[in-house]
Amino acid sequence: MPTKSDPGSEESREFDSKSFLKQLTERPGVYRMYDAAGEVLYVGKARNLKNRVSSYFRKSGLAPKTEALVSRIQSIEVTITGSETEALLLEQNLIKSLRPPYNILLRDDKSYPYIYLSSHSDYPSLTFRRGRTKKGGGTWFGPFPSSGAVKESLNILQKVFRIRSCSESYFRNRTRPCLQYQINRCTAPCVGYVTPEEYQEDVRRATMFLEGKNPAIIHDLMNAMESASAKLEFEKAAAYRDQINHLRHVQEQQSVDSAGGDADVIAIAQDAGVVCIVVIIVRGGRVLGTKDYFPRYSIEQTEGELLSAFLGQYYFGGNTRREIPRDILVPVEVEGQALLASALSEAANRETRIRGNVRGERRRWLELAMTNAQQTLLTHLASKETVYRRLLALRDLLELAETPARMECFDISHSHGENTVASCVVFDENGPLKSDYRLYNIEGVKAGDDYAAMQQVLTRRYRRMVAGEGKRPDLVFIDGGKGQLNIAREVFDELGISDIPLIGVAKGVTRRAGMEQLIDAMTGDVFRVPADSPALHLIQHIRDESHRFAITGHRARRDKKRRQSTLEGIEGVGPKRRRELIRYFGGIQEIRKASVDEMTKVQGISKALAESIYAALHDQ
Structure with missing residues (x-):
């Protein structure tokens, strides 16, 4: 269970x-x-x-x-x-x-708040409504987060498309145009000043805009804003800017509140010997919440096998069975998927599908679940109780006299020898001590010579410690095999600090997580630790954090040397697309806040490219 x-x-x-x-x-x-x-x-x-x-x-x-x-x-x-x-x-x-x-x-x-397009056959109205009903037919757009933004945007839409906003009774009883016509916000369909065909064309364009399918009006406003700025008409440019912001809010399509559908969205993440499974519960198209699980597993199990075991226990285990929705969304193919779907359908007395290849709203739910699984796993790994339990196991594994209070790990990162960077990450009894993380730019060594790079970073780090300028670790890990470890031992011997335990973390023959080999620099012994050992999970966590920090530092150094901006460093984003992104959102900070779906509304930005931009801006 x-x-x-x-x-x-x-x-x-x-x-x-x-x-x-x-x-x-x-x-x-x-x-x-x-x-x-x-x-x-x-x-x-x-x-x-x-x-x-x-x-x-x-x-x-x-x-x-x-x-x-x-x-x-x-x-x-x-x-x-x-x-x-x-x-x-x-x-x-x-x-x-x-x-x-x-x-x-x-x-x-x-x-x-919603925007409502009435069901009138020839001249429908476009109005603000709070709450959605099934009476009267018509088309609903929303929901939206801000009533102020909706009302302001309706004013803008009326200026652009000139669609009426009056009630049906008011519309039927007009004999002459109202004030809305006089101020150029309506085409006066009530007195026949516009044909049904012409009016329906305006309705079609407004509908496309509200559905996010036609951002041309935003580009028109952006051109007007740039023109006003060029003429030094800054107040007018600011007004255009505000209109663009309101229209962008109206265009947002919400993945947490859609047209309907029941689903359980299952995501899985694993790292450092721990598996996290997140279930997002969607009922009537609304995300009602999430649940997190940390089941035990074997390293031989694939994600498909893990999900198969989990789903069986989740829906059929315990004294009470959970509600089985019509759709169960998963990120990978589940072991025995057809048989499991058949059993779930029989239990629910209707068809239940286990699906992985989904699009649109369901794809966004699945992506949301994966993001939550990864974040929940990170939080779990960093919890004080988890770290303390692993520290005790590590002390016993390495037969240390005391529980290590400070551990350091080193790794090297470069691209074909270019801009080599070394990382030093630090863990204490509370987990990662990010304030003590350090990056070292490696200079004066042959491109691609990881041994020389390791010698340089260790010498620089521990020479300062010997001189009394740095904290002393209780345990040091080297991400690498015997070659890197021998270099580290030579540096320690030269500096006279050979009393600090030194452990190499090498990937096993299969290079799979859980198959790592540990090398003791003092004895030269090479040994493996059971994959379910809390001590190994802590070592994996430290090693992975060191690797991540080294790669991040290397990329930052490489991009700085190439003099690239945040957007310039993203593959597929050239000058024209950068300009369109800046014009649409107004600046890099607004782009950071935007979701993937909002980015796709920019001309020339596909879904795949939007995902790449989002990941780059959020350091994924």
């Missing part, structure tokens, strides 16, 4: 905010705070999750109500979304369904 990450313990313990915040993402999303009994206390949304959640744990300046809330927190769960708008809609869904005690006085229960 899979074990859920317990949102709270019955015991009264202080929430370890420091460890939690270390690995918390800076992306937009929703956070849920739980008490010791596992009951939700508060639901909030954030443009930057790390900054927002960190603000609750300031040492001073909190309101009394916030202090009372923080004193009861035992755990926090987060759900990452594609944009701040999606976070807002998911937050409102969760508040309405969970009704947390600390939200009720702070949030109203209004329905979302």
Whole structure:
């Protein structure tokens, strides 16, 4: 039976905010705070999750109500979304369904704002509505996060497309044009000043715009804005800029609130000997929340086999069976997928499909689930309890006299010898100590000579320590085989610090995670550790973090040397596409905030390229 990450313990313990915040993402999303009994206390949304959640744990300046809330927190769960708008809609869904005690006085229960295109056969109206109904037919666009943005955008749409906004009774009883016609916001269909064919063409264009299929009006406004700026008419340019921003908000299509559909979206992530499975529950097209699981597994199991075992236990295990939706979305093919789908269909008394190759809304749900699985796994690996348990196992494995309080790991990164960079990452009893991470630019060595690069970085690091300028580690790891380890031992002997344990971490013959070989520099012994060992999981975590940090540093140095901007360093984004991105969003900060779907609305930006841009801007 899979074990859920317990949102709270019955015991009264202080929430370890420091460890939690270390690995918390800076992306937009929703956070849920739980008490010791596992009951939700508060639901909030954030443009930057790390900054927002960190603000609750300031040492001073909190309101009394916030202090009372923080004193009861035992755990926090987060759900990452594609944009701040999606976070807002998911937050409102969760508040309405969970009704947390600390939200009720702070949030109203209004329905979302929509834009409604009436069902009139010849001259439909375009109006603002709050809440969606099935009466009267017509077409609904939304929901949208801001009623102000919708109303302002309707004004702009009326200026551009001149579609009526009056009620049906008002429209039927007009004998002469109203004020909207006089101010050029309506074509006066009530008195026949426009033919049904001409009016329907305006409706068609407005509909395409609201569906995000025709951004031409935005490009027209961008041209007008640039023209006004060139003429030094800055107030007019600012007005155009505001119009563009409003129209972009209207175009946003929300992946957390769609036209309908029930699905469970399953994602899997694994690292450092731990597997995290995230289930996103979607009912009626709305994301209702997420659940996290950390099942035990064997390294021989593929992701398809893991998901097969998980799904069987998730839906059929325990005393009560969970609701089985029509669609179960998975990132990889599940072992025995057809047989499992048949069993689920029989249990649900209707067809249930297990699907991986999906498009549109369901693809966005699956991508959202994968992002959440990766973030949840990072948070779990960084938790204080996890790190402490692994430290004890590492002490016993290496037969150390005491639990290591400071561990350092080194790695080398370059591209065909270009811009070589060495990394030094540090772990202590709380996990990654990022304030002590260091990058070293390697100079004066032959291109591609990793041995010479390792000698240089170790000499530079520990020569300062011997001189009393650096902290002394209790344990040092080298990402590499016997060659790199021998270089490290020579440096240590030369500096007279051979009493520090030195361990090499080499990939095994199969180069698979869990098959690493450890090499003791003191004895030369080469040994393997069981794949399920907490000690090996800690070593893998340190080694992977060192590798990631080295690659990040190398890329930054390479791009700086090539004098590339943030966008210039992205493959496929040339001068024309950079210009279109800047024109559409107004600057690099707005591009960072945009979701993949919003980027695809820019001329020349495909879905695949938008995903590459998003990943590059968020260091994925």
